[in-house]
Amino acid sequence: MKGSIVAAPFLLCALALAGCSASAQATPPPLHTRVVAPPSPAAAAIPGPGVDAEAVKASAVAAGRPAAAFDIQCQVWEQSAPQTPAEKWAQAIGSDWLAAHHADCPDQITLPGYFAESFQRGATGELVVIVEDAPGAVAALSELARDVMDHTAPTNADLQQVTAKISGHQATGSYTRGQWDIGLPWDERAENAATQHRHASTATGQDWADEKMDQWLTKIRADSVADLALGFRLIDAWSSPQRGELVVTMDASLPQSEVAHTPYWSINQELEGTAVTILDNIYFDAPELERVTVKLAGSAHTKTVTRTDKWFHD
Numbered sequence: 001m002k003g004s005i006v007a008a009p010f011l012l013c014a015l016a017l018a019g020c021s022a023s024a025q026a027t028p029p030p031l032h033t034r035v036v037a038p039p040s041p042a043a044a045a046i047p048g049p050g051v052d053a054e055a056v057k058a059s060a061v062a063a064g065r066p067a068a069a070f071d072i073q074c075q076v077w078e079q080s081a082p083q084t085p086a087e088k089w090a091q092a093i094g095s096d097w098l099a100a101h102h103a104d105c106p107d108q109i110t111l112p113g114y115f116a117e118s119f120q121r122g123a124t125g126e127l128v129v130i131v132e133d134a135p136g137a138v139a140a141l142s143e144l145a146r147d148v149m150d151h152t153a154p155t156n157a158d159l160q161q162v163t164a165k166i167s168g169h170q171a172t173g174s175y176t177r178g179q180w181d182i183g184l185p186w187d188e189r190a191e192n193a194a195t196q197h198r199h200a201s202t203a204t205g206q207d208w209a210d211e212k213m214d215q216w217l218t219k220i221r222a223d224s225v226a227d228l229a230l231g232f233r234l235i236d237a238w239s240s241p242q243r244g245e246l247v248v249t250m251d252a253s254l255p256q257s258e259v260a261h262t263p264y265w266s267i268n269q270e271l272e273g274t275a276v277t278i279l280d281n282i283y284f285d286a287p288e289l290e291r292v293t294v295k296l297a298g299s300a301h302t303k304t305v306t307r308t309d310k311w312f313h314d
Contacts, residue, residue: 051075068134069114074105079118086121093127093152093159094119100151112140113147116164125160127152133166141165141173149175157196178219182281186312193284200288209240209247212289216282231270232277236297244290248274252297267296271303276311283312 053076060070071077082088094116101109106116115131122128129148131137141164149162163174181189203211222228225235234251241247254270275292282289295302305311 066114068132068137069107069111071105071107074108077105077107090119090121090127093148093156094129096152096155097148111136112144115140115144116148122163123161125158127159127162129162129164131164131166133169137166138169138171141171142175143173145173145175146179149177149180153177153180176221179221181284182219189284198285198287201286204243205240208243209238212240212246212282212286213238215286216278219281219285232274235274244288245293246278246289246291247293247295248278250274250294250296252299254296267299267301268303271296271301272305275303275305279305279307280311283307 056073056075057067057070060072061067065072079091079094082091098104098106098109101113103109103113107114109116115134115137116129117132118130120128120130127148129144131141131144145162145164148164149159152162153159159177161174161176163172165172181192184192201208201211217224225233227233228235231250231254234254235248236251237249239247239249250271254267271294275294278294279289279292289307291304291306293302293304
C-alpha cells in the first residue's frame with residue numbers, strides 16, 4: 001500500500017547527507033497540524049526612567065550608529081515586569097539569549113540581533129520575538145529566529161520554535177528545534193537525545209511507515225515530498241514490510257530528471273543518498289527505525305542503509 005502524496009505550496013527544505021544540516025521537535029506533532037494559541041501580551045521593552053529616548057537616538061545616529069541599533073549603552077531599553085507565567089517564560093528565554101551574547105539589551109548585539117524589541121509566548125513551546133519596523137528588518141527575520149534558537153535551545157528544553165515578526169506585518173521568520181538539532185555535530189545530537197528519553201513508536205505496518213515519513217517531513221519543515229529539493233521530490237511511495245524497516249520508492253522518471261543536471265550522477269548514489277538522509281535526520285527521534293531501503297520503481301536498483309552503517313559512526 002502506498003503512502004499518499006499531497007501537493008502543497010513551497011515552504012523550505014535543504015537536504016544533505018549524514019552529518020550535514022537539513023532543516024523538531026522531540027515528539028513532532030502530526031504533519032499538517034500546529035497547535036495555535038493566542039499570543040500572550042508582549043513583554044514589551046519600555047524606556048528607562050528619566051531617559052529622553054529621542055535625544056539618545058539623535059546623538060547615536062549623529063555619531064554614526066544605525067538607527068535600529070542606537071541604544072548601544074542600553075539607556076533606553078528596559079523590559080516591563082512580567083505579569084503572567086507566559087510572560088515570565090518568554091522573558092526568561094529572552095534574557096538567556098542576551099546573556100549568551102554578553103549583552104544587556106538587543107542593541108548591544110550585532111546584526112540581526114539589534115532588531116529585537118521584546119519577547120512573548122505564542123503557541124505552546126513557541127517564543128515570538130517582536131522586531132522593530134526598520135529598514136532591513138524583514139530580510140533579517142529568519143536569521144534572527146535562528147540566532148535566538150541557536151543560543152537558547154541547549155538550556156530551554158521546552159522551546160520548540162522561535163518566530164520573529166514585525167507587528168502589523170505579514171512577514172515572519174522562524175526556526176525550529178528540529179532544524180537546530182540536525183545542524184549540531186553528531187556527538188551533540190546523541191547527547192541531547194540521551195537526555196530526552198525518546199520512545200519507540202508502537203505503530204505497525206503502513207501506519208508506522210506513514211508516521212516515519214510524517215516525522216521526517218516535519219523535522220525538515222516540509223508539508224509534503226512535493227516541497228523537497230532535487231530527486232527527493234520524486235519519492236512516490238513508502239511502506240514497511242517488516243518492523244524497523246522503512247522502504248521508500250522513487251518514481252521511475254528519476255534518471256531522466258537528474259542526469260542532465262549532474263554529469264557524474266548515478267542512480268545508486270541517489271538512492272543511497274536519499275536513504276542516508278532520511279535515517280540521519282530522524283536517527284535519534286525514531287529509535288525503532290533500524291534501516292531505510294530506497295528503490296527505483298520498475299527496476300532492480302535498490303540501496304539499504306542501516307543504523308549501524310559507517311555513515312552514523314566514526
